[in-house]
Amino acid sequence: MKRLLPLLTGLVLLLTACGREDLSTLNPQGPVAEKQFELMKLSIGIMALVVVVVFAICIYVLIRFRRKQGDKAIPEQVEGNHKLEVIWTVIPIVLLLILGVPTIQQVFGLAKDYSKDKDAVQVKVTAHQYWWEFEYTDYGITTAQDLIVPTGKKISFELVAADVKHSFWIPSIGGKMDTNPGSTNRMFLEFPKEGVFRGKCAELCGPSHALMDFKAKAVSQESFDRWVAAMKAPAVMPADAELAEKFTSQCLSCHAVGENGGNSAPNLTGIGGRETVGGFLFNDEGGGVEQHLNDWITDPQGIKKGAMMPGAEDTGLTEEEIAGIAKYLAEYKLDY
């Protein structure tokens, strides 16, 4: 037993700081994920102990009690042993109590509702096939794919689905919560550190479920305030009047920039400054944001099967127009 403990501690230590800082549940970057990681470490520790004990007995038995060639001896037919049976009933119960108490504490701790808290930032998350809409109800602004949050504040989420069931998950910040059609779920998260964290959809939602990523970007309070102000500022439209008209007629029937346009597709305000196009085409990789936008507008189905957006064939946009719109959008960045 005494020899086992350092082994187990080592094992748990090994798990710590495993995987990417912006993605791994084993490398928590916020208090919610930390509390969950504490529980995970506790349960992994207890369970590793159980596994080690069983393996040890198993290996010992298999070596010690092998049948020798031609051995006809009949072993003693033991019916059972009350003392042993009490031991292996009671010890698991004790182990489960050790795990059960903090479980119950955290179940209630993580279920706290900050939706009425004036200090918390209220975000309504609407999950769509296959993108995420973030509405900041206190500020009257809506964005998509990049969730911008201030550090040091509780973020209170209201989770709904626009079509099928999805699940909202930022592994290194905190566990997931489903978005159910027809009902509202609530959860809170905290982002103590600035940075970009990867978010994922964790419930099968259709052919492009695997691509339904988003990013959570935690910034300082000042920066967040500047972002809110920039989001509220009047929309920047394409400079070229002809292109602006095309953009309004073809794009803004569903999308919006600033106060213009519809709300059935991702809000495009400041899209040029986002981390990705489509949630998973990283703008600091490949051809960059303009190329990504160009590809996306030309053939969204080829990139994300089942996406609602029509491709160039249906919108009738020419290559030139697409290039113009992509350039305009790529240059549409918010300063914050």
Place this chain on the structure above:
Amino acid sequence: MAAAHAHGHKVKRYSGLMDWLTTVDHKKIGILYFIAGFFFFLIGGLEAIIIRIQLLKPMNDVVAGDTFNELITMHGTTMIFLAAMPLLFALMNAVIPLQIGARDVAFPFLNSLGFWTFFFGGVLLNLSWFAGAVPDAGWTSYVPLAGPIYNSGHGVDYYVLGLQIAGIGTLLGGINFMATIINMRAPGLTFMRLPMFTWAIFITSALIVFAFPALTVGLVALMFDRLFNANFFDVANGGNGVLWEHIFWVFGHPEVYILILPAFGIISEVVSTFSRKRLFGYSSMVFATVLIAFLGFMVWAHHMFTTGLGPVANGLFSIATMLIAVPTGVKIFNWLFTLWGGSIRFTTANLFAIGFIPTFVMGGVTGVMLASAPADYQYHDTYFVVAHFHYVIVGGLILGIFAGLHYWWPKMFGRILNETLGKITFWTFFIGFHLTFFVQHFLGLLGMPRRVYTYLGGQGYDDMNFISTIGAILMGIGTIVFLINIFVTWAKPRNASNDPWEDGRSLEWTIPSPPPEYNFKQTPLVRGYDAWWKEKMEGKTAMTPAEPVGSIHMPSPSILPFIMSVGLFIAGFGFMYDQLIVAGVGLAITLGCMVVRSLVDDHGFHIEPEEQDKGVQA
């Protein structure tokens, strides 16, 4: 008087294909279940290999996202309903009547009907591949993704109707085995003398009887939503999608125990036989099994911790789930202490059984980890869960089934499977299994969701996915070696003795391998637990008969179950493609058969002592 009347009927037998279509003999039905179940196991396995090849490297494009979803849905559904359960039913049919000293199950006709409905349900489901409309909403078919609005093709219709028809078979089997074990035990075989496998099947049957109706109701509701525009799950019209999750898991969680309890039973038999020792703590084993089954109905919402049921529900279901670990732990330690002090022989069957113990423990402990709801918010719907349930179902159930098949093969077919090939099967399958699924725990913890058809590179997933795919291929090789073993063994003479392992303990080892169609020439008298072992230890070479040699009453073979199932199969297609006349014709065939069955008396036939001596083989 009835007997005197029945003597007048002549012996009815068919031969060739007709024999297999009409048989009501539990041993033959067991073989049919095995063939069909193993066939579907190969299909499900092929689907798994394609899934793993797609995930071999990041952004792979062997299959597209929609095809991938079809593959995972069909893999899960096929493996659970059409492979695992039928393979268990194969062993149940082959062994249970023999273990309790019975000549058949309580309802032989129903037994045949159960097989054929399962078979045609499974065929219907898999025909979706040819119809080009494959279910793609996951084996859980959560609505609204599986509902008519977001899944407008016929894919999920195949799921709903196929499972509904196959489910009838399972339910019939559950009722049948419950009745059989309660009513048909040999004299002296009291409940607390039942072999552990029989106990496990008894409890499993009870679980089936209580759990499957929930699935039936759920599937009917989904079918009505899809085919007749009902609104059970349609939020826009006052339905509720979370309701489906509840219904599915009220069935789905007991289903997990329906799968694993028989494996527990198999392991108990195999470990005890090959260590030449009585099962350690028999009565606590029985009690633990009952307790697991009971608790199994209390924990369904642990599949829904992230659905948003609130802290009270999540807390209660967390604790209830953890409790299951206690009786399960009791079983693990009882097996270890059955081996302790024994004389362990490493046959292939025993290798699978011994491999089961640590593997299942690993699946069990991750189960306890998942039970802690706040931590589950991280694990849920990730590869951690995929790893967990494959450890339980493949590492538990499939290793158990392999153990059972190698162990009872001589009793089913009269030939011992080749041990060398068997050991190759074990080691490739076992190593492949751990390679495939161990790393998946870490994939989940590193943030990889399940049911994703691809993943971006550079997220730390690449190497482990590669290892996982290699493991899956090894498992495939193991399965192929087993298939080869079957054919190699088939070519050998039928020479297995009554008790081919020499250390058999229960009644099935007292009769020829394979047994005659009436199983026991004379019903045996059971004088204690491990009935046959007890007699052997007292120097006897046979059981004490509980009755004189006499004429044996047998049920008649019948083609009706086959036709009834064809009727349901036709009706299924009719409903699906909105051809209500076809559906009506199908149902009329089935109902017509039921009328015939009810109105035409069939008293079966008798096998007279003279004929018994000629040795009528199954």
